[in-house]
Amino acid sequence: MSCAEFRIALSTHVDGEALPPEVSAAALEAHLRICPECRRWGERARELRELAARLDETGLDGE
Numbered sequence: 001m002s003c004a005e006f007r008i009a010l011s012t013h014v015d016g017e018a019l020p021p022e023v024s025a026a027a028l029e030a031h032l033r034i035c036p037e038c039r040r041w042g043e044r045a046r047e048l049r050e051l052a053a054r055l056d057e058t059g060l061d062g063e
């Protein structure tokens with residue numbers, strides 16, 4: 001399985017959606033342990049996700 005496939009699975013995971021059937025959570029975790037690049041990619045995806053959620057909550061003109 002390639003990094004690209006794991007990243008697709010990661011991005012759905014970050015969105016709170018179920019993993020694709022061909023990717024198990026255990027396989028994803030195992031890959032993240034050995035692949036720092038995907039780990040970084042996942043962290044960035046989560047940060048962007050949180051940022052977007054915050055903007056949704058507050059609106060663009062803030063308080």
Ligand SMILES: [Zn+2]
Binds near residue numbers: 002003038
């Ligand atoms: Zn990878």
